Amino acid sequence: MTASVARVERPRFDHREPVGRVLGVGTGTPRLSWRIETDNAQFSQTKAQIEVTTHGSVATYLVEGDQQVLVPWPGEPLLSRQSATVRVRVASEGSWSDFSPAATVETGLLRHSDWTAAFVSPESIAGLDEPAPQVRRTFEIPGEVAHARLYATAHGIFAATVNGREVDETVLAPGWTAYEARLRYHTYDVTSLVQEGMNEIAAVLGNGWYRGYLGYMGGRAIYGDRLAFLGQLEVTTTDGRVHIVNTDSSWSARETVIVADDLYNGQATDLRRAHMAMPDCAVEVLDTDHSVLVAPDGPAMARTGVRPAQRVWTSPCGATLVDFGQNAVGWVRLTARGVGEGTEVVVRHAEVLENDELGTRPLRSAAATDRWVLDGRDSVELEPTLTLHGFRYAQVDGIPDLRAEDIEMVVVGTQLERTGWFDSSHELLNRLHENVVWSTRSNFVDLPTDCPQRDERLGWTGDIQVFGPTAMFLFDLSGLLTNWLADLSAEQLPDGTVPHVIPNCFLDGPRDPDAAAWGDAATIVPWTVYERTGDVALLARQLPSMRAWVDREAHLAGDDLLWTGGFQFGDWLDPTAPPEAPGAGKAAAEVVATAHFARSAWIVSQALAVVGDRAGAARYGDLAENVRRAWVNAYVTPSGRIVSEAQTVYALAIAWDLLSTDIQRAGAGEQLADLVRASGFRIATGFVGTPLICDALTKAGHVDLAHRLLLQTACPSWLYPVSMGATTVWERWDSMLPDGSINPGEMTSFNHYALGAVADWMQRSIAGLAPAAPGYRRVHIAPVPPQALDHASARHLSPYGEISVAWKREAGGITVSVHVPPGVEADIALPDRPLFTVGAGDHSWRSTVAASAPAAPETIRDLIDLEPAWLRVVAATTRGGISPDGEEQVLGWVRDYLDFPASFVMEAIVQQLHPHDRFGPDHPLYREVMAIVEGAAEQRAA
Structure with missing residues (x-):
């Protein structure tokens, strides 16, 4: 091959995308991954050359074989603050490609001794109910700036500036972790902000997760009641000298225009305070444990998009309402024009409307309200920065004649790379999939949360456990989940118990009881990440946590290996459960719990085999098999x-x-x-x-x-919310009732991803794109087209490159088109040929789909399965007035007669009617239904 037929993309470092310079990684040996593009279907990487440049010195390393994902760092470990520029080229049978574009990585502060700064906290201001403080310091740089880095974190959240300019586009830093064990710091390139001569560095501090309200129990200041900032600014001048500006006693503090801030309740700002003299106060230097500081594993939070107002109108009660057309997470940015000094502008947020007004009851105690007192300027842009809301609608008070062009939604979230797409000929399915995407964006705000709007927004283990495969298809969550799993390990109790939420914000309450499916996140989530990324190192890191959880399950189950008794969530939000008891589902709790015990033991066995621990794999494999047998013997009949x-x-x-x-x-x-x-x-x-x-x-x-x-589309179903206008996945199947009222249950959210986990099956089965080996090194292409669809497709940006599959119906069959990137093999399963395998390239096949031989249904079950004929039966009985509730009612009547002859269907229905309503074979409705049954063979053939 020649260099022109293969192109190597810019390499990645661990789970960080190479957008510009990758700053502040927490390891001196970041693993490398690269994707290859080629038009040569015969291409196969047989070796790769990695070029590493550090301090002007170039070294090259040869990698034999086809490994291109999470390749170990080839050279000497990087030191703190050190950068390296990497290029990669690959060969197929000896002919080399060109080198990739260069990617640069820079380490953070890798040793605790690298830190010389200490936390500083305002001494006489910044109490719990006092204005947000700013801490600041002026400093002088005696020379031209060559290089400047700020390493920073906070107790609370911070927005840092240098000379009045934001240090970067991120928001709500440092996010939320298990603070007592792991506090993230961020690294900022501030070279362009620092100048020769006098400078000022400052940071506004907000309550955030550290000190704000947190959890549905009304907790506040759970981690501490003092806001504090830790900053270490290191400036290198062109003469080679390094000037360090640390947070220390030389800093000062003052109040800001932000008079209140909270993630649940919102932000209040008095712009008039900007014209007041804010006195400085001293800061207190706090004891600082640098050992808890860790670098981020994934991307930070930022403003990720803007949505203009779709409609502005006046509600029946006279309020000004705004619809942004999409339920999402962020805040409102609006312009106030010609509004006098002292006027209060109030913005309230909600996900839905009820009775044509803002539907705020699902928020529970969260006020979700931002306020501004204006200072009289002719035009002022209003935008909060220390809060977060989940909403589609806003009510704006204080601005008469609000114009749509003066207000927009700022979408906020983790800067996740989109990796998965689905499309079909069915518009409701497409909207369902888009709803899943938006719920993923809304609930992966620094960690996997349950909901983004009410007084909760917690990292529920059960939610991410069930949704992980779907999420990992749609977005690159490897870094975010790597971080969250480290928090899980840190907060797992010594006996293996996993708290229900991670990070655990119920530190002062009683310990969470062990719960199946929720605690099993300790095993299932790392296994999911491994399956979708191939990250063996993450699996090895999590194995002590995984084993501890399974050992805990074994202790709870006892000698008979059946996990019975105690607290369980069960099949949470089974639609048969009453609104006030969402855990009271039909599935027996002990059956669910012991099944998860078997599953987790099996996963631990597989994980131990992956890392090479054969003895451990055998031990947990035996445990998994013994639990499975106990489960079958206790809960399953021979039939x-x-x-x-x-x-x-x-x-x-x-x-x-x-x-x-x-x-x-x-x-x-x-x-x-x-x-x-x-x-x-x-x-x-x-x-x-x-x-x-x-x-x-x-x-x-x-x-x-x-x-x-x-x-x-009837309730409950996946498409019922879509038919009701939902733009995200709901927490309950009926979060909104058919009459447009909100579910009466206390717990009702309109932006929960868990029940959207069906999207993973849609992608794997309907479109036909499924992973078959860790990291998508091998895929299984086997579309199963529903009769209601004319076409469907899925794309996934895997660690090796984009994989796509698309099918469309044509006369007598389907045409399937597949793209496979280099490094991946695809097993193809089509209905008219044996399983076969293809390599990289674009492929297309026409597959004949044999029509089912027409046959009259023998049983009522057969009749139900002949959908067109069955729906005609339902339509006839509904039209005839005997089944006003439609198909569900008719199926309820015949459920005990499924093995009876199809011709008995009307008799089965008549058995359920009131005696005065029964009628015989001469009745017109009876004759109509029997005619449908007799014509069912023709309906099936059609």
């Missing part, structure tokens, strides 16, 4: 019936291969299918079952039923 007869327990059994015999597997699959039929193809699963239900149906040979479940 495959499972205790509690809930869809979720069958989904767990099938998706996780928990059953022992082919008879059990077949029986469980048929029973799950019947439960789905009997539910009227409406959702009957909660957090635990929802991610697995469609996979289980597919695995059991009932993919058509999975498609009907997915495409249902």
